[in-house]
Amino acid sequence: MRDCDSCNNYVYDDEYECYECVVNMDEDDYMRLISNERATCPYYQSNDEYKIVRKQM
Numbered sequence: 327m328r329d330c331d332s333c334n335n336y337v338y339d340d341e342y343e344c345y346e347c348v349v350n351m352d353e354d355d356y357m358r359l360i361s362n363e364r365a366t367c368p369y370y371q372s373n374d375e376y377k378i379v380r381k382q383m
Contacts, residue, residue, distance in 0.1 A: 334371040 330336045335349045349369040351359075359365050 329367070329370060332373055333367070333369075334373045335369055 330345075330347065333347075335347055336345055337348055338344070339346050347369075349367075351369065355368060359367055
């Protein structure tokens with residue numbers, strides 16, 4: 327999907343040996359996300375630790 331690779335909620339699952347989203351999305355959010363290519367995930371969290379620091383500079 328869109329920016330899943332750079333999201334904090336996209337984690338590696340050792341049991342299944344793959345990455346997965348750990349957010350418990352409801353059906354409406356999931357359908358909105360997969361039906362619209364331009365939709366952004368409402369649960370996206372950047373894993374860029376320095377994003378806030380750059381804004382303060």
